[in-house]
Amino acid sequence: MKILESAPYRYDKGIKILTLGNITKAYDRLTQQVKKGDNILDVGCGTGMLTLHALIKGANVTGIDINTEMLEIARIRIENSDFKENVNLLEMGVAELDNFDENEFDVIMSGLCFSELSNDELNYTLKFSKKILKQNSLLIIADEVKSNLFVFRFLNFLIRIPLVIVTYILTQTTTKAVKGLEEKVTRAGFKIESIRKNKMRNFIELVARNIKEN
């Protein structure tokens, strides 16, 4: 148990190994959509990697996560940066998204969080994201996905197994893949603007726009 307890302290390193260092580049690309002064919600901010990317762009960020220890790391990371005034970190889960006001946010973003959610939770998150996101605003997601093509799934499986074992031994961190993300996002009433997948088709960077009907 002792090893598991300190897992959050090794989380960042674990993710970087698992994604072979691509996570930072992905977050850079995604936060290009962020404008100065934007009011942003970071769903599942974890250790604050993505949060900091958005803060550098000059946004005001609300980060939520359920892991006390991860949030503690995020808090210290941001306190050591120059952006500590523009951020609000809250310990809350996606089930509490209904606490935010309607049309409160200019952007909702989420890095490697949706894959941790159950199907129910994911649909709930999308439903309430739509509510609290302003009209024509963006939902930005970076996450691990499963490819629709068997060949890629199989290749992925072969490559991932040793990677997962090594990462787990070194950092007690692992990730899961989210299934059918594009369909779920569309079904929740978002219009997908762009999708970028890596060569292995196991990592998605998705940007969707919130089109409200009335």
Add this chain to the structure above:
Amino acid sequence: MRITYFFYYVFINVVETLIRLFPVPAKTGYRKIGSPNENSPVLLTCNFHLTIHRLKRAIRGIDCHLLIANSKGINVWCAAAGGLLNNHSVISVIKTSGIEEKANHRTIVLPQLAASGIEAKEIQKKTGWKVIWGPIYAKDIPSFLEKNFTKSEAMRQVKFPIIERIEMATMWWFFLAVIQFIFWIPFIIWKPFLLEEALSMCVQIFWISAISFILFPLFEPLLKANYKADGKFNFKRLIVIFIMIFIAAIGVVIYTFVIKDYDKWILIRWSIISFIMVIIINMDLTGTTPVLKSDLHEERLYHVAIDKEKCRGTGICVEVCPRNCLEMDTKTNKVSDPRARDCVQCGACIVQCPFDALFFRNNQDEIISPENVRKYKLNLMGKRDCCLACKISNTLSK
């Protein structure tokens, strides 16, 4: 159908007991038990696969709604005390599973052992659902529901009956046997006749671990350290280790009788492996049981203290204590701890007290506040308070 389910049930019980040291997650969310209506009771449990199946079996024939909360595939007590089955898991399953449309009442029955990790007050505040602490064992649920959510004193206490002791013995046996067998593999490839010896060793390990747990009631008084002894080594534990070494030696002797033809090298390696196994099992024998506290953690030096000024006699602590340590004085309306020796430091009383009247304290009068117990549960031994911040800064600067 019923007969195939029975075989499936036996199968998963066997397999998941063997790999009991590892989590086995099941799907979270809503499950229908029987044909419930909007007045049927709502129960909640963890997402450890085996727990769900045992629970379903215990409550078959009852119509109710069952919610599976995310505990990362770990059983209720370990997950709650380790901070994995927490307020967020419960809030999330209540709000996202659609139960609010299926039931017209707002009362949810949680396992009593989840009280170490879930704050009833917080759940009520954030979801409007009232938490009732159910019995510890699933087998008591039917009578608990029948008697309108009341439980007897026996239903509130953990026990360690023979069947559970055998489960724990099997768990340790399989884990240790597999690991020692892996070490044999290169030697077996080199000299195939060693396979027989390696398999015999697996039997020996079963003997050691089974006897450790079968004799546990005899060892219990020896293993129970005085909580005020202040972390000094409990020498009575050595007696347990000596008895176990003696038992292991019997195993070695039997093996020499069986194979007849043996040399000193066989004796030496058997003695060494057996000794290592005895030590591993004894390392945290108390922590493997539900009735004694683990003595691997720094927190063993702390005990539950009561602030009588703050106590208002709600009795919630008495209700959630799985070891029946606490007692309510009806005259003064204050709680006391006449059986503090039995405490396993699950922290349930501290977490649940609405007036923060309970906390951890050690002999140096250092305390762990209720706030910190709630925030970090028991999984942050030694990392609470300032240590946490220091640790994080160190990690980030690396």
